[in-house]
Amino acid sequence: DGGITQSPKYLFRKEGQNVTLSCEQNLNHDAMYWYRQDPGQGLRLIYYSQIVNDFQKGDIAEGYSVSREKKESFPLTVTSAQKNPTAFYLCASSRTSGRFETQYFGPGTRLLVL
Amino acid sequence: EDKVVQSPLSLVVHEGDTVTLNCSYEVTNFRSLLWYKQEKKAPTFLFMLTSSGIEKKSGRLSSILDKKELFSILNITATQTGDSAIYLCVLNTGTASKLTFGTGTRLQVTL
Numbered sequence: 001d002g003g004i005t006q007s008p009k010y011l012f013r014k015e016g017q018n019v020t021l022s023c024e025q026n027l028n029h030d031a032m033y034w035y036r037q038d039p040g041q042g043l044r045l046i047y048y049s050q051i052v053n054d055f056q057k058g059d060i061a062e063g064y065s066v067s068r069e070k071k072e073s074f075p076l077t078v079t080s081a082q083k084n085p086t087a088f089y090l091c092a093s094s095r096t097s098g099r100f101e102t103q104y105f106g107p108g109t110r111l112l113v114l
Numbered sequence: 115e116d117k118v119v120q121s122p123l124s125l126v127v128h129e130g131d132t133v134t135l136n137c138s139y140e141v142t143n144f145r146s147l148l149w150y151k152q153e154k155k156a157p158t159f160l161f162m163l164t165s166s167g168i169e170k171k172s173g174r175l176s177s178i179l180d181k182k183e184l185f186s187i188l189n190i191t192a193t194q195t196g197d198s199a200i201y202l203c204v205l206n207t208g209t210a211s212k213l214t215f216g217t218g219t220r221l222q223v224t225l
Contacts, residue, residue: 035215042118042202042215043157071173090156093196099145105156112198 003027004106006091011111013085015077021076021109029104032074033099036060037088037108041043046089049074050097078111086113116141118216127224131193135219137203143213147186149162149177151200152218157202160188183196193223 004025013019023032031050035043045058048066063082068074074093078085089109094101117140127133139147146164150157161170163179163186170177174193179186190197200218207214 022208040217042217043213045213065117083189099206100162102148102159103213104159105150 004091004093004104006109008091008109011108011109012095013111014114015054015113016080017112018077018079021078021089021091021111023074023076024107025072025074025093027093027095027104028071029093029095030071031094031101032068033092033094033103034058034066034074034076035090035092037090043090046076048097087111087113102107116126116214118203118205118214120201120216120219122219123217124222125168126224129194129223129225130216132189133171133193133221135188135190135201136185136207137187137216139189139203139205140184141205141214143207144176144181145206145208146205147179148206148213149186149188150204152200152202153198157205159191160201175213190221193221194225195225197221198223 007022034046035046037043044060046064047066049055051069065077091106092103094103119138121136148162148165149160161177166181174191178191197199200220205214
């Protein structure tokens with residue numbers, strides 16, 4: 001089945017620890033995105049990648065890092081510099097980053113700080 | 115700054131009711147407006163609207179855009195408990211990366 005998978009479903013982070021969230025898609029999409037969802041707020045863009053080996057910061061990139069070494073994979077690392085990491089993280093992809101492309105979302109990872 | 119405001123924030127209806135969800139926006143460079151349904155996890159795509167006055171329909175759901183008055187509505191007729199979800203209104207103001215999300219309307223359909 002084609003789709004986007006994220007793992008793990010839940011992730012616990014200790015203070016000062018870096019953690020990595022996985023996002024994989026087999027839709028052959030060029031563009032991939034990471035969002036953060038907090039209660040009472042709309043989704044906010046962390047990073048996005050329009051093509052392999054390229055990525056750009058979104059609106060709230062501080063404390064996060066990404067890589068895009070393969071078309072199907074776009075892992076997000078939440079570093080210790082991110083002071084308030086508790087949130088629901090959603091990965092998305094689109095065929096291209098063009099104007100009328102639709103983004104398709106993965107099931108999300110909930111990150112909690114211990 | 116681009117902005118999306120959804121109303122109501124939450125809504126409880128009985129199965130079989132018809133509901134209208136509202137989305138108003140402010141934008142400098144409109145490309146399209148999208149509706150997503152978010153149940154427990156991943157938002158799923160419902161509609162993309164680019165032109166005023168043209169209704170998009172999918173089963174019991176329909177949506178329309180008014181670019182002059184800067185709003186969109188999402189209608190759900192004969193609601194079912196499976197319609198319970200958060201409905202997100204999203205503005206595309208450029209490439210696919212330039213999305214502005216509303217906070218959503220939480221719909222609960224009871225028996």
